[in-house]
Each structure stands twice: as C-alpha cells, then as structure tokens.
Amino acid sequence: xxxxxxxxxxxxxxxxxxxxxxxVEGLREVAEVTVVAxxxxxSATSHAITVTRPLRVTEYRRFGExxxxxxxxxxxxxxxxxxxxxxxxxxxxIVVSGINSGPNLGTDVLYSGxxxxxxxxxxxxxxxxxxxxxxxxxxxxxxxxxxxxKLINLVKHHGLPEDTLLNVNVPEANGAxxxxxxxxxxxxxxxxxxxxxxxxxxxxxxxxxxxxxQDYHDRPDADTLAVSQGFxxxxxxxxxxxxxxxxxxxxxxxxx
Ligand SMILES: [Mn+2]
Numbered sequence: 001x002x003x004x005x006x007x008x009x010x011x012x013x014x015x016x017x018x019x020x021x022x023x024v025e026g027l028r029e030v031a032e033v034t035v036v037a038x039x040x041x042x043s044a045t046s047h048a049i050t051v052t053r054p055l056r057v058t059e060y061r062r063f064g065e066x067x068x069x070x071x072x073x074x075x076x077x078x079x080x081x082x083x084x085x086x087x088x089x090x091x092x093x094i095v096v097s098g099i100n101s102g103p104n105l106g107t108d109v110l111y112s113g114x115x116x117x118x119x120x121x122x123x124x125x126x127x128x129x130x131x132x133x134x135x136x137x138x139x140x141x142x143x144x145x146x147x148x149x150k151l152i153n154l155v156k157h158h159g160l161p162e163d164t165l166l167n168v169n170v171p172e173a174n175g176a177x178x179x180x181x182x183x184x185x186x187x188x189x190x191x192x193x194x195x196x197x198x199x200x201x202x203x204x205x206x207x208x209x210x211x212x213x214q215d216y217h218d219r220p221d222a223d224t225l226a227v228s229q230g231f232x233x234x235x236x237x238x239x240x241x242x243x244x245x246x247x248x249x250x251x252x253x254x255x256x
Pocket of ligand 1: 012013044101
C-alpha cells in the first residue's frame with residue numbers, strides 16, 4: 001500500500017525560525033511531517049546533549065493542521081533523541097534538519113547544530129539530511145524547501161549507506177527558477193577576525209565570537225566553491241573520522 005514518507009524535522013535556529021517553517025511547508029506537500037525542535041536558537045551547539053538538567057517539552061501548534069510539533073528546551077541532538085527514543089514511538093523514515101539561516105560548509109559542519117541534528121538521526125539508524133541556506137537575513141527559502149522535498153524522495157529511492165548523511169547548502173536563487181546541483185566534498189574554511197573586542201557600559205572589555213569566513217578552494221569539487229558559483233551543494237558525510245591513511249602508517253611507529 002502506498003504510504004507517505006514520515007519525516008522528522010528539527011533545526012538549530014529554533015522552532016520559530018523562518019527556515020524551519022518554509023521547510024515544513026515544502027515537505028508537507030509530499031510527506032507526513034513531525035517537528036521536534038529547540039524552543040530557542042541553538043546555533044553552533046554542535047553535537048551537545050543535555051545531561052545536567054531535565055528537558056521540558058511543549059506542544060507547538062503554529063505549523064497548522066496535520067503537523068504534530070513539539071518545542072524542547074534543549075539542543076538539536078536532544079530533540080532527535082527524544083523524538084526517536086522516547087516520546088514519539090512512531091517510526092520515522094528520514095530526518096531533515098534545517099533550513100539553517102547561514103551556510104554550513106567545510107569545517108562549519110563540526111560546529112553546526114543543524115548538521116548534528118541530522119547526525120543524531122543517522123546514529124538512531126535513520127537516513128538524514130542537513131540543509132542550510134547559503135545566505136543570511138531575508139533569504140528566500142522556497143528553492144531550498146522545494147529541493148528538500150525532492151531530495152527526500154531520492155533518498156527513499158536510492159537509500160543511504162550506514163553512518164552516512166547528506167549535507168546540503170543552497171545559495172540564493174536570484175531569480176533563477178531551478179538552481180543546478182553539484183555533488184561535492186567538504187572544502188577548507190577558516191575564519192579571520194574571529195573575536196570582536198568591545199567595551200561594556202561599565203568600561204569592562206568583552207569579546208564577541210563571530211569572524212569572516214576565508215575559503216580555500218584547493219579542490220575543484222569543494223562545497224565552498226560550488227556554493228560560491230551558484231550551485232546547490234550536496235556533500236555525503238560519514239560519521240567515521242578515523243584516518244585510514246595514518247592508521248596504516250601509525251602501525252609502524254615505535255611506541256615502546
Ligand atoms: Mn543555525
């Protein structure tokens with residue numbers, strides 16, 4: 001019997017962020033959608049989980065009829081864990097995390113709560129997609145939401161290997177109807193001017209972490225390069241960080 005895919009949606013910008021609302025609008029046309037997302041912004045919380053205090057869950061109705069949604073006072077990983085393990089016993093088919101405000105390219109993925117929401121899905125044994133808007137402010141999320149709806153069906157059709165997720169970055173369409181897609185690897189991204197040094201009203205110095213990304217396009221298939229050229233970037237990510245190359249060489253080190 002034909003059954004709609006059941007998508008678990010989360011994000012790190014919080015359940016009120018415009019990106020997650022556009023994502024749900026796009027997905028609900030082709031899938032059953034359940035949302036479990038942080039009740040406030042949790043950007044750059046990476047794969048943190050909350051273990052030193054309880055988690056509170058509140059029903060959330062602003063996605064409208066037919067979308068079950070809960071806001072959690074925790075991280076994206078907490079949300080996916082709760083959704084899968086405890087509180088929604090229903091089986092999900094796929095996890096989609098986003099649409100993040102701002103890109104998650106290269107080394108960004110190590111800090112990203114958006115990517116970690118998807119990683120938690122993979123750890124739970126589900127296929128997962130992280131999707132980010134490669135732009136800030138009044139970004140038009142519609143192209144990204146349409147692509148997410150297309151991609152969940154491709155993932156259903158092809159499946160994803162174990163411990164693997166897709167990291168997607170979508171640039172602003174700028175009038176283009178459909179953006180071209182490029183399959184990429186993680187590029188190199190470093191930040192300069194990382195700390196903004198300021199003075200508070202009482203004359204005490206403080207620091208605000210921000211920074212300007214510097215991309216090093218040393219490979220033609222880097223995600224950073226693809227997005228800068230106006231492509232939707234799709235990067236397969238694997239959870240095993242083991243270095244195969246050094247693993248072999250390390251065996252020849254004299255540890256004794
Ligand atoms: Mn974010």
